[in-house]
Amino acid sequence: MNNATYISIFYIFAAITVFSAAFVVFSKNVIYSAFALLFTFFGVAALYVFLSADFIAVTQIVVYVGGILVLLLFGVMFTNSIMQADLKSDVLHVVPGTLLLVATVGGLLFTFYTTGTWKPSDVQLHGSVVERIGIETMSRYVLPFEMASILLLAVLIGAAFLARYDKVRNNEQ
Structure with missing residues (x-):
């Protein structure tokens, strides 16, 4: 494939990421926001692939899509069935959010246009990145x-205790 094809595919994934992230923010339904977050996470993983960061892309999918998003969806769905609450949220603070968006986009555009030349590095990585990460994690x-x-285990035990405590306390009343 030529560079124009890569650039167009990059812009497609960047657009998917940005539009789904905007849908997460501006949607009033929490379930729809969570499903839009799925596309945002996959778009970010695709952008990592374009940066030749394959390990981070796979980690993005496993940790965020496989863990956090599924946990978020289960939490919202279980909370809805327990509380029988309406899962709608109002979009608040539109003016400060818009000002922050304009400032961020302005800063990014300023950085983009004032930086000299954008070129790939001449330094090439040798060996497997995954192997190096494994060695560093299990040594240094x-x-x-x-x-x-251990912290994650303690949090899991604490969450299970708190969930069980609420159920036992509600049955006693």
Whole structure:
């Protein structure tokens, strides 16, 4: 494929990411926002592929789509069945959000147009990135890795305890 094809595919994925993210923000239905978030996460993963960051793209799909988004959907659906609440949200603070959007886009455009030349680096990576990440995680960063896993385990136990405590307390009343 030539460069024009790559550029057009990049713009397609960038548009999917931006429009689905806008739908997440401006949708009044929480379920629709969560499903739009799915397209946002996949779009970001595709952009990582274009940056030759395959490991981060797969991690994006596994962690965010496979974990966080599914957890969010289950949480919203279970909360809806327990509380029988209307899952609508109002879009608030449109003016400050629009000002922040204009400032961010202005800053990005300023950076884009004032930077000299955009060219790929001449430095090429040798070896597997995944292998290097594995070696670093299990050698230099093993303590923070294990601390994060213990923290996540404690959070899981705490969430299970709190969910069970509410159910037991509601049955006693």
